[in-house]
Amino acid sequence: DTGVSQDPRHKITKRGQNVTFRCDPISEHNRLYWYRQTLGQGPEFLTYFQNEAQLEKSRLLSDRFSAERPKGSFSTLEIQRTEQGDSAMYLCASSHTRTVDSGNTIYFGEGSWLTVV
């Protein structure tokens, strides 16, 4: 396993621009999660997928945010018309449900830092 990978690792964008982040989960992990983390805080849940189906979305996920996971593999998180308040680290995580012993443990990527100026 190569771990969860995220791209880009850092993004600086001007307010009003659109940005897209990509996440490649651990291979064969059927669940994929997006979280947002601001400095000094814990990760806040945004959304999660089981295979290609988006099963839950947080109220934090405004209509400017959209996430997809075509074919149940990698996922993208797009933020349209970015605002300064969107500046944060966007974390992707994945997990599997193959065994009861998985205990829903989620494994994180290194995160994508977004700075909106």
Next chain:
Amino acid sequence: AQTVTQSQPEMSVQEAETVTLSCTYDTSENNYYLFWYKQPPSRQMILVIRQEAYKQQNATENRFSVNFQKAAKSFSLKISDSQLGDTAMYFCAFSTGGFKTIFGAGTRLFVKA
């Protein structure tokens, strides 16, 4: 609503000593999982230890152990023989089987030489 509370924003410990980080949670579920994650400065979040609520025995992983008190909804992390590399943010987290994991606000731990 399910919540996770970490009441210690910051703690410090001398190298080689023992420190305990506190966590309480609130849920009406009977089956769930509890976790401690570590996030070193500017580095990836990694799992430290996991506890299944149906197991009465406290989980241990080398120098890390938990004190799980289900009735009190308490889940503390004990780090023995603290090392400089233990300096990090520590997050307590909660999950019911198969759904989102909820995190506390974190405790920043400094290990002093």
